[in-house]
Amino acid sequence: MAFSGSLWILILYMTIFVHSLLFAWGAYYRLTRMQLPRGISCRARLLVFDFLLGYKLVLAGILEKLGICHRYSLLRAMCIFIPIKKDPKLIIKDLDFDGVPGRVYWPKTSPAGKRRGIIYFHGGVGLFGSIRTTEKICRSIAHQTDSVVMCVEFRLAPEHPFPVPVLDCCTAAIHFMKNAKEYGVDPSRIAIAGESSGGTFAAAICQELVTREDLPRVRAQVLVYPFLQGMDFNLPSYQQNHSVPPFFRKRTLKLGLTYLTGKTMNVDGILKGAHFPPDLREKYQKWISADNIPEEFKARGYVPVAPAPFSEELYEQVKRGTETMFSPLLAEDDIIRQLPETFILTCEYDAFRDDGLLYKKRLEDNGVPVTWYHVQDGFHGIMVMAGWRSIEFPSTQNCLQNVIQFFKGL
Incomplete structure (x- = not known):
């Protein structure tokens, strides 16, 4: 069926409207949830970079839900447009x-x-x-x-x-x-x-x-x-930088678990430490502990967090993370x-x-x-x-x- 000129114009306006909404939502979400420490140089540039990355991730998620492609295809496709020049040396x-x-x-x-x-x-x-x-x-x-x-x-x-x-x-x-x-x-x-x-x-x-x-x-x-x-996501650096772009703690963990399991997971239990059994946690405590972090790296804030009760179901999903x-x-x-x-x-x-x-x-x-x-x-x-x-x-x-x-x- 051929579309009339007016219908194409309507589709164009709707596309622009949807993109505008995504941009507006993305800007609001980033500005209200991200943390840009004063110690970072060129903070405005990082804000723009993170916004574009977040926008692409949201758009990629929409494309995945529509069955067009999986969400990482869009990010991979961007690599194709990186120009490669000849090098005489x-x-x-x-x-x-x-x-x-x-x-x-x-x-x-x-x-x-x-x-x-x-x-x-x-x-x-x-x-x-x-x-x-x-x-x-x-x-x-x-x-x-x-x-x-x-x-x-x-x-x-x-x-x-x-x-x-x-x-x-x-x-x-x-x-x-x-x-x-x-x-x-x-x-x-x-x-x-x-x-x-x-x-x-x-x-x-x-x-x-x-x-x-x-x-x-x-x-x-x-x-x-x-x-x-992949055991402790409440070490000082994870707490201090949980909202610092471009790789927030929660975003990074979602990506990492997709790499580990091949599927998208809810990460709340893992952020709380419910994915490790007590015996393994005790075994690795000598190597993975805030006690081994120099005190100067705790100056921006650190509060010890007790792990949540162990979840056998969660451990079964991510246990290869102990390899x-x-x-x-x-x-x-x-x-x-x-x-x-x-x-x-x-x-x-x-x-x-x-x-x-x-x-x-x-x-x-x-x-x-x-x-x-x-x-x-x-x-x-x-x-x-x-x-x-x-x-x-x-x-x-x-x-x-x-x-x-x-x-x-x-």
Whole structure:
């Protein structure tokens, strides 16, 4: 049936009206519920960035309910429009790593010998993100450190929930390490790195590889504001930054559980700590506790919270979150003490800040050398904007340059 011109105009006006309502609701919701600490630089820019992200998430949820696509398809589609330009100083190839796609960046300058190799995992909670989202970071690292950089295009949840994404990363990393010389890489100088959930993957894979005698030893791990445990979401940083954009505590937990289970869950019981049985909580208390957080990080406020009564049903839904590939902080000491030299970056206004601080303490307690960089005005996701000058924050390049300086020292 053909639509008349007046009907098309009506549809257009209705579309504009619906979008206007969404924008108005989104602006009201953000302004009344978010917290923008004065310590964050360029607060207005962060507000706009978060609003656009929240708007897209709401729109994606509507599309999912209408049966058009699942809610993360829209965020993934955005990656397609990230422009990729040729780089006259790099050779860039998309390759296959034992069935897992990836991209390799080689500096064109003649190496003095075998180069350093860096395996990099992008963020996105295992739900979205791609090689394109970290293209500029990988290019900068390859340029400035004269290293061969490999980035992995792993499969994503909810179609491929945990542990598929991290296993894809592990498969690609093992293939790269076994064939390092073919890529012009010194097998003894390979570092594994990642940002956000990519940092989680890097930590988990380094733990998996410490017992592999058929592989070269990983030279270092670089963890940029990683998520490292799924037991306690009431540590000081989770309380202090529960409403700090762009990754609020509740929003982040919903995304993380979708990655873990492949479905959307109510997170209220988990926020209250009802998902861990008392015996496991007692076992891990020595590693995951506010008592292990330095006092200066409690200055912005912290109130100890007793966990809610244990829910067997909730535990059954999320019990795989106790696996170290999801929660690397739960690894035993005999694994931790074998880990390589480590760089950890944390941000003051990041709910995951204390995960990094707790891992730093565990590594140091077990004799692992740690370089730590704390971004006083930073928030979760600040480094991914590196190279995009119009949206970079004052500390974005500081984050990247500290990572690069660590790589140069390997």
